[in-house]
Amino acid sequence: MSSIRLTVAQALVRFLAAQYSERDGERHRLIEACWGIFGHGNVAGIGQALVENGQGAGAPLPYLQGRSEQAMVHAAVGFARQRDRLSAQAVTTSIGPGATNLVTGAALATVNRLPVLLLPGDTFATRPADPVLQQLEHPDAGDISVNDALRPVSRWFDRVHRPEALIPAALHAMRVLTDPAKTGAVTLALPQDVQAEAYAWPEEFFAERVWHIPRPAPDADALAQVADAVRAAHRPLLVAGGGVHHSRAEDALRALADATGIPVASTQAGKGSLGHDHPCDVGGIGHTGTAVADDLARTADLVLGVGTRWTDFTTASGTLFQHPGVRFASLTVSADDAHKMAGLPLVADARAGLDALTAALAGHHVTDAYREEYAAGCAAWADVTTSVLLPADDQAPPTQPQVLGALAAVVGDDDVIINAAGSLPGDLHRYWRARSPRQYHVEYGYSCMGYEIPAAIGVRLAAPDRTVWALVGDGTYLMGPTELVTAVQEGVPVKLVLLQNHGYASIGGLSEQTGAERFGTAYRFRAADGSYTGDPLPVDLAANAASFGLRVLRARTWAELRAALARARDEPGPVCVYVETDPTPSGPPPQAWWDVPVAGTSERPAARAARTAYERAVRDRRHHL
Template sequence: MSTVRLTVAQALVRFLTAQYSERDGQRHRLIDACWGIFGHGNVAGIGQALVESGQGPGAPLPYHQGRSEQAMVHAAVGFARQRDRLSAQAVTTSIGPGATNLVTGAALATINRLPVLLLPGDTFATRPADPVLQQLEHPAAGDVSVNDALRPVSRWFDRVHRPEALIPAALDAMRVLADPARTGAVTLALPQDVQAESHAWPEEFFAPRVWHVPRPAPDADALARVADAARAARRPLLVAGGGVHHSRAEDALRALVDATGIPVASTQAGKGSLRHDHPCDMGGIGHTGTAVADDLARTADLVIGVGTRWTDFTTASHTLFQHPGVRFANLTISADDAHKMAGTPLVADARAGLTALTAALAGHQVPDTYREEYAAGRAAWERVVTSVLLPADEDAPPTQPQVLGALDAVVGEDDVVVNAAGSLPGDLHRYWRARSPRQYHVEYGYSCMGYEIPAALGVRLAAPDRPVWALVGDGTYLMGPTELVTAVQEGLSVKLVLLQNHGYASIGGLSRQTGAEGFGTAYRFRAPDGSYTGAPLPVDLAANAASLGLRVLRARTWAELRAALAEAREEPRPVCVYVETDPAPSGPPAQAWWDVPVAATSALPGTREARAAYERAVRARRRHL
């Protein structure tokens, strides 16, 4: 067997360049690029290997320079989601704080089932000095390092203690990244001395390798049970989750509902599975859902979940589905999710399963009276959306939903809107009119503040011809604006929409609702009594964005905002549209409950009132058995 002598880091880089995924006969680079910040734990290993491999045009493993380790993971996750999990990116960091800064991003990737390869440096495997810089001295275990914090948030974790251990570790890492049922963050911890060690590697290790992504078909008996349940149901509802997008099953979903008339509600990850103007699209479901979707959910006798994890926002903390005889069926590629809600499991690829279900339901349609009911509810909600998105006075400062209305007026089918946290996900889920499957990119599995800007970079790298918008409030912006510098450096034309509302608007509202009086949620000076109720802080976030290299367009009114957004859409370089929003509540309240426990005893009248409301609401919670 012929061999080649390389360092561990050089071998890993060469191996990664030869990995491919394949689905439906189409091949993709499995590891598209590598983000990195270098320190003493990886600069002489992975860093040296990347520069030696070449970084000019057509580099075998292109490198992107990040500013924050967490943000680099977010960028890689945004990339992977836009590529339907068929391509991923790697992230390398030094040991110590660089590595532990990966934990939040790794949790986000794993919770959302999105692939990212983490390559943190680690302390010496040979222990030449003890302790070394940034080594964690654990009193009961000499082999623990800070990288072990990544174990619970990774779908696969390995530490490469010796050069020859790289071969099984790297192969296992690719196997998990390419597995649609298991994918998430994959961590290969790389001790800094081992990275630089030389080893004779078999040439076979570097041969091109294709990881086939299967489309498993549903079990025939399980399919028959679900089809029988659908034929017997009078009020079926299909809930589309993120698995519809990951499987590229949108056409199969549309074929099913066109044939049967079953209405579709969507989770945050599943929004856009049907176009907003399809007659069977009821919009978002759950606490942030639409009135029509939630009304249908309350009376549904069969709920078919497709590619959903059934989180508490979707189920309204198990208070939403109230039909006495409601039953569930779960079409998902994950056997772990298939049994949730005591549902009939249909373990399969979403596209393959929907296609099979359409065939099994040939000739079946929902009752005409049901179609008429949900069509009327859909029309009524569309009137609500129009009234919320469009202002009565175009020369007044816009509310937050009206910002979305202005954006809705200028985007096309190719635009991608990125968001993750605060009150924007709720407004987007209720009101956004998704025009295409990839337009709506809201990360709500982890709802991580600071995701939006770096994720927009990742989306832009994955889809360089698409206009990409990052929607952020001031709270999120202040947590992580630094990757705007990366956008400028790389010439990535992301479009930042920056909303100034002087604090954490979403949590402020929740705090007041639960009797905590908005404590610690406003960006204001301290008042004489010590509370943060003084004047708003004189922070100019637009000037900050300009200082990082963006062109900034300021808008004071809705009319100015719409014009600025239209101008930003045509801007070839990174641009920021800044607007101070009217904080007055707009739009109807949440259409379904969400469980946030309230203090059981309190001297505050507001808290006691909130507790009484909580006890009334929690009575509707039920276990589906």
């Protein structure tokens, strides 16, 4: 058997450059690039291997320079989501704080079932000195390093102690990255001495390898059970989750809706699965959902979930589905998710399962009365949406939903809107009218502040023909603006919409609702009593964005904002549109509850009143058995 002598790092880079995914006969590069920040734990290993690999877009494994380890993972996750999990990116860091900074990004990737390959350096396998720089001395075990913090947030974790161990470790890593039911963050911890060690590798290790991503078909008996349940239902409701997008099952979902008339609600990850103008689309569901979707959910006697994990926002913390005889069915590639809500499990690829279910339901259709009911609900919610998004006076500062109205007036059908945290996800889920399957990109599985800007870079790298918008409040911006430097360096024309509302608006409202009186949520000077209720801080975030190299467009009114957004869309480079919003609440309250426990006893009237409301709401919680 012929061999090639390379270091472990060189071998890993060459191996990754030869990996491909394939689904439906289409082949894709599996690992398209490697993000990296270098320290002593990876500079002479992975760093040297990437230099030897070549630089720039034509390199076998292109290198991308980041500024924050967490943000690099977010960028890779945005890339993978835009590519429907068929391609991914790697992220390399040094041992120490570089490695532990990966934990948040890894958790986000795993929670959202999105593939990313993490390659943190590790302490010496050979232990030439004990301890070495940045070694964690654990009192009960000598083989633990800070990388072990990545174990619970990774779908696969391995530490490569010897060169020859890389072969099975790398193959296992690719297997998990391409498993539609198990994918997420995959970590290969690489001791710094092992990275630089030379070894005679079998040539076969570097041969092109194609990882087939299957579309498992549903079991015939399970399919029949679900089809029978749908036919027997008087008020069925379909809930589309992120799995519809990952499977590229939008056409199959539309075919089912067209054939049966079953109304379709969507989770945050599933929004856009059905076009907003389709007669069966009833909008977002759950705590951030529309009135029509939540009213249908309360009276549904069968709920069919497709590619959803049934999170608490979707189920309104177990209070939403109130029909006394409600049953659930779950079509998902994950057997773990299929059995949630004590539902009928239909374990299958979303597209394959929807195709099979449409065939099994041939000739079945909901009643005209049911269609007329939800059509009237959709029309009423459309009127609400228009009143919330459009101002009465376009010369006044916009509210946050009115910012979305101005944006909706200028975006193209194929633009991508990115958000993750704060009150914006709620406004987007309720009011945004998604015009294409990939337009709506809200990360709400982990709802991670700081995701939006790096994710926008990743999405644009994955889809260079699309205009990408990152919607960010001041709280999120201050969490992690540094990748704007990367956007400038790489010429990635992301469009940053920066909303200044002087604090954590979402948590401020939640704090008030739960009796905590907006404590610690405003960005203000201290008042005489020591509370943060003084004047707003004189922070100029627009100037900060300009200091990173962005062109900044300031808007004071709704009319100025709409014009600035239109100019920003035509900018060839990264640009920031900055607007200070009117904090006046606009729009109806949430249409369904969400469980945030309230103090069981308190001397403060606000907390006592909140507890009374909490006890009233929690009575509706059900365990569906």
